[in-house]
Amino acid sequence: MRPSSCSTDTNAPLQTRSRAMTALIALVTTIGLALTLLTAAAPPAAAADLLSQGKPATSSSTENASTSASAAVDGNTGTRWSSTFSDPQWLRVDLGATATISQVVLRWEAAYARAFQIQTSDNGTAWTTIYSTTTGTGGVQTLDVNGSGRYVRVHGTQRGTAYGYSLWEFQVYGSGDGTPPGNGIPDPTTASLEAANGPLTTATYTVPNPSGYGSGSVTYPTTRGSYPGVVLMPGYQGTQQNLQWLAPRLASWGFVVINVGTNTLTDDPESRGRQITAAGTQLLALGNATGNPISGKVNGTLGAAGHSMGGGGVMAALRDDSRFRAGVPTAPYYVNGNFSTVTEPTFFMTCQSDAVAGGNSYAVPWYNSMSQAEKLYIEVPGDHLCPMTGYGNKAKQGKWIVSFFSLWLRADTRFSQFLCGPAREADKNNTSLVTRWMDTCQF
16 A cells, blocks of 8 residues: 555655745745845945044053154154063053044054954043954054944054064044044035035134244134144145135035145245145144144144145155145146155146146156056146136036045045046036046045
8 A cells, every 4th residue: 555655646745845945935035135125225334534643642661762652643654653572562542532433443563463452441441342363464454343432442462573562553433522423524415515615614713823834724614523634735926815715615524724825936846845744734733732723623634735836745745744645736737756656545637728737747647657546637628727716617626626535534435426436427428527537446
């Protein structure tokens, strides 16, 4: 009877497999739909502010007087903190208030940590570990973390070399004082970026004792928070009026802008580069001092924009001063300038009918030589004056410059769409607006 019984159910295995396959397909479809919905619902990554630069720093030890803790948070990759040659050691930064920490960047010198922790604290005594490794490799380490605290430290427990621990820079990113990342700056739109003013109210402060440059007017957001600094440099025979249009636009989008007058109207590009550096130094000092309206408003990150010889000066500052993290040279002029070593993001804006500093003479060769930098090149109609106050399409120029600095000085990726994403296409493909466009997208 067993053979007979088996012979009456010959399709059972096939039916079982069929039902199993149907169930599997349904499960996969359900999972796929759920993942699709989760992906669609995921919000865009929020911008993060650099919180640590210029803030008070202490350490367990220092190798010597020239390698103090403050050197790791000064924004200068040519200075460093170094400890004595023993384990354990730590470096701590005081953010000034409780902050939400989302990323830490460690720029190690050759003496690095094999084993270390990133820790946060509200009081500088009790510590919470938000990252830990025993296989550190040195170099530049970008660590995505999730924590909060007023104090953040890197705590090394095993050295990677026979020397101590040494950091060129210790950078902490996140949002502070309960302010959303990006200091509460709303999502940008084409209309808001092309308006004469951004979302933040601004005020102006005249620098009382300029040091290393002729004069300075600082335009800054009046809202609470700290922001990147930007130096504006005029061209030959130019004054602060040359780029006066740009200062309030940048400030109203979250920058502290010092508009500079030169020592003399005929200063060459190299001299203008040194004056950009001097103005940046004084802007940071004013932000760290008390008794002036921009006290506490400069977060330590610097950028620069300039016209003509001032644009050449921007290139010199990017080449020579590592504190400057992005530059916008407009119609730049510098005879025999060599900037192939510049690695920071650079936006060249030139004018199609420029008989003084045509793009093919200066900006394009520099652009092509800068093999390690993120670059943007936009040529627009007009003569040599097209980037100056009263000339050119300021709605478009302002949108591009604000977006470039927001992306590279504040890591605010919401602005990249206007330079690399679909929001740029209407500009890029309009031959009456843009006569040449080059870039290294995706940024």
